[in-house]
Amino acid sequence: MAIGFVIRKNQYYDSVFLMGVNKRLSQNKGVLQTAVLMASEKNKQLLADIGIYGDQIVTAKPNDLIVAVIAETPQVVDTVLGGLDQALLALEEKVLVSLLHTLNDGLAKKPHANLAVLTIPGEYVFREARKALDAGLSLFIFSSNVPVEEERKLKELAAEKKLLVMGPDCGTSILGGVGIGFSNIINRGAFGVIGPSGTGLQEFTCQIHNAGFGISHAIGTGSHDLSDEIGGITSFQALDALEADPQTKVIAIIAKPPGRKTLERLIARFKLCGKPVVSCFLGARMDSFEGGEALTWTTTIDDAVLAAIQHVGEKPTAIRIELTHQERELASKSRADWAPEQRFLRGLFAGGTFCYQSQQILGEAGIVVHSNAPLDPHYKLADPDRSSEHTLIDMGDETYTLGRPHPMIDGTTRRQRIMSESRDPSVAVLLLDFILGFNASMDPVGELYDAILEAKQMVRQQGGELTIVASICGTKEDPQELDLQERLLREAGVIVFQSNAKAALFCCQLLKHV
Amino acid sequence: MEDKVEDLLQEELVIINMGLRGFAESLEQQEVEVVQVDWIPPAGGDQEMIDILEKLM
Numbered sequence: 001m002a003i004g005f006v007i008r009k010n011q012y013y014d015s016v017f018l019m020g021v022n023k024r025l026s027q028n029k030g031v032l033q034t035a036v037l038m039a040s041e042k043n044k045q046l047l048a049d050i051g052i053y054g055d056q057i058v059t060a061k062p063n064d065l066i067v068a069v070i071a072e073t074p075q076v077v078d079t080v081l082g083g084l085d086q087a088l089l090a091l092e093e094k095v096l097v098s099l100l101h102t103l104n105d106g107l108a109k110k111p112h113a114n115l116a117v118l119t120i121p122g123e124y125v126f127r128e129a130r131k132a133l134d135a136g137l138s139l140f141i142f143s144s145n146v147p148v149e150e151e152r153k154l155k156e157l158a159a160e161k162k163l164l165v166m167g168p169d170c171g172t173s174i175l176g177g178v179g180i181g182f183s184n185i186i187n188r189g190a191f192g193v194i195g196p197s198g199t200g201l202q203e204f205t206c207q208i209h210n211a212g213f214g215i216s217h218a219i220g221t222g223s224h225d226l227s228d229e230i231g232g233i234t235s236f237q238a239l240d241a242l243e244a245d246p247q248t249k250v251i252a253i254i255a256k257p258p259g260r261k262t263l264e265r266l267i268a269r270f271k272l273c274g275k276p277v278v279s280c281f282l283g284a285r286m287d288s289f290e291g292g293e294a295l296t297w298t299t300t301i302d303d304a305v306l307a308a309i310q311h312v313g314e315k316p317t318a319i320r321i322e323l324t325h326q327e328r329e330l331a332s333k334s335r336a337d338w339a340p341e342q343r344f345l346r347g348l349f350a351g352g353t354f355c356y357q358s359q360q361i362l363g364e365a366g367i368v369v370h371s372n373a374p375l376d377p378h379y380k381l382a383d384p385d386r387s388s389e390h391t392l393i394d395m396g397d398e399t400y401t402l403g404r405p406h407p408m409i410d411g412t413t414r415r416q417r418i419m420s421e422s423r424d425p426s427v428a429v430l431l432l433d434f435i436l437g438f439n440a441s442m443d444p445v446g447e448l449y450d451a452i453l454e455a456k457q458m459v460r461q462q463g464g465e466l467t468i469v470a471s472i473c474g475t476k477e478d479p480q481e482l483d484l485q486e487r488l489l490r491e492a493g494v495i496v497f498q499s500n501a502k503a504a505l506f507c508c509q510l511l512k513h514v
Numbered sequence: 515m516e517d518k519v520e521d522l523l524q525e526e527l528v529i530i531n532m533g534l535r536g537f538a539e540s541l542e543q544q545e546v547e548v549v550q551v552d553w554i555p556p557a558g559g560d561q562e563m564i565d566i567l568e569k570l571m
Contacts, residue, residue, distance in 0.1 A: 010558065097552060109549045
C-alpha cells in the first residue's frame with residue numbers, strides 16, 4: 001500500500017466541487033481511497049484518522065486544497081496526483097464562475113435583497129450570518145456544524161430585528177411558492193407548515209399537494225430549534241407569521257419531540273392561536289397533554305396531513321392511516337415466497353426523518369429495530385456497517401456523508417449497502433425511500449435500479465425472494481417526474497407506496513408472523 | 515418596528531446565494547431574483563486575521 005498527498009495553496013473550492021474531483025480520482029484503477037478536502041482543522045483531523053499526516057498538512061490553511069491518495073502501489077499514487085490538474089480543469093470548465101465573493105459584493109448587486117441563503121462551512125457561518133442580519137436580511141442556513149451558542153445568538157439578534165433565521169442545518173423551506181434548498185414543486189394553498197426537518201417538510205407538502213390541496217408557506221427552522229437550548233425561537237416567529245398570514249387557514253408543525261420546556265411553551269402558544277393547529281411530534285406520546293379543541297395531536301406525517309385536510313371542510317375521516325385489504329393480501333403473498341431462513345428487515349434511508357418515523361411505526365407494532373440513529377439508545381448499532389436482525393440505517397448520517405455526497409444527491413453508498421444486505425441470507429425485506437425535488441438527484445431510482453435487480457436475482461438464485469418496499473416523496477411536477485420514477489420501481493418488482501408511513505406499515509404486516 | 519418576517523411571506527424574494535451554486539440554479543428555475551456569490555473564506559480562513567481585519571473595517 002502507498003500513500004501520497006499534495007497541497008495547493010490558496011485554491012478554495014466548495015464541497016460539491018470537491019466531491020466531484022474525489023469521485024473522478026477514486027475511479028482510477030488501483031486506488032483504495034482518496035480524500036479531496038480544504039485544510040480546515042476538522043478535515044486535517046479526518047486525514048490523520050486515516051493515516052495521512054505530515055508537517056505540510058499541519059501548517060496548511062483553510063484556503064489550501066489537500067488531495068490525498070491511498071493506493072495499491074506508489075505508481076498509482078503518482079499517476080493520480082499527476083493527473084490532478086487535468087481533473088480540476090475538466091470540472092472547472094463545467095462550472096460558471098461568479099466574480100462576487102463576499103456578502104457585500106452580493107448586496108452591491110442586489111441592494112434590495114431580503115434573504116441570504118448560506119451553504120458555507122459551519123465555522124464561518126456566525127460572522128457571515130451576523131453581517132446579513134445587520135444588513136436587514138433574513139436567513140436560510142443550510143450549513144451544519146454551527147455551535148449551538150452561535151445559533152442562539154443569531155436567532156436572538158434576528159428576533160430583535162424582526163428577521164427570521166431558518167437554520168442552521170435547514171434543508172427545506174417554501175416561501176410564497178418558492179422552494180429553497182431541497183424542496184418539491186407544490187401547489188399554493190391554505191396549509192402552513194413549520195418544521196426542523198427537511199424531509200419531514202417535503203413529505204408533508206408533497207402529500208398535501210398530491211391530495212389536491214396546497215401550501216401557503218413551509219418554514220424550515222433548523223434541526224436544533226426546538227431544543228431547550230434554543231427554545232424554538234424560529235418556530236415561535238414562524239407561528240406568529242403564519243397566524244397573521246391571510247392565505248394560511250391551518251397550521252401544522254412536524255418535528256421530533258421538542259425539549260420539555262419548549263414543548264410546554266409551544267402548547268400554551270397553540271392554545272392561543274387563532275387558527276387550527278395540527279401537531280405531529282414523531283416518536284412522542286402526547287397523551288398527558290391537553291391541547292384544547294383547536295389542536296390535533298398526530299404521530300405520523302400521514303395522520304397530520306389527514307387531520308389538516310379535515311380542518312378545511314373535508315368530510316371527517318379517521319386520522320389514522322391503515323392498509324387496504326389488497327395491501328394486506330399482497331403482504332401475505334410476498335411472505336409466502338421467502339426461504340425459511342429469511343426473517344429480517346433492512347431499511348436504507350436517504351431521509352433521516354423517514355428512518356425515524358419507520359422505527360416509530362415498527363416499534364408500535366412490537367417489532368424491535370436496531371439503528372445507527374435509534375429512537376431508543378439501547379438499540380444503537382455498535383458498528384453502523386454491520387446490521388443486526390431488523391435494522392434501519394440513516395444513510396444521511398455523518399458516518400456516511402463526511403467528504404461524500406448525501407444519498408439524496410448520489411446513490412453510491414446506498415447501492416453498495418443494498419448489495420451487502422442482500423448477500424445476508426437472513427434478509428427478507430429491504431425498505432427504501434426516494435426523494436425527488438430541487439437539488440436532489442435527477443434520477444434517484446435509476447441510480448439504484450441495477451442494484452435492485454441484481455439483489456433480487458441473487459436471492460432468487462438461492463431459492464428465496466427479496467421483498468423490496470419503497471416510498472417516493474415527490475410530485476408529478478417535480479423535475480424527476482414522479483410517474484416515471486414510480487414506473488421504474490414497479491418494473492423492477494418493487495412494492496411502491498406514496499408515503500414512508502404507509503411503506504413502514506406494510507413492513508409491519510410483512511413481519512407480523514415471522 | 516415593522517415585522518419583516520410577515521413581510522417576507524408576502525413579498526417577492528430577492529436572494530443572495532452564498533455557497534453552493536445548485537441552490538441558486540434551482541431558484542433561477544423558479545424565476546426568482548437571485549445573485550450567486552462564490553464565497554471564499556476571508557484572510558485565507560485564518561480566524562485571528564479575520565478578527566483583526568473586521569476591527570479595522
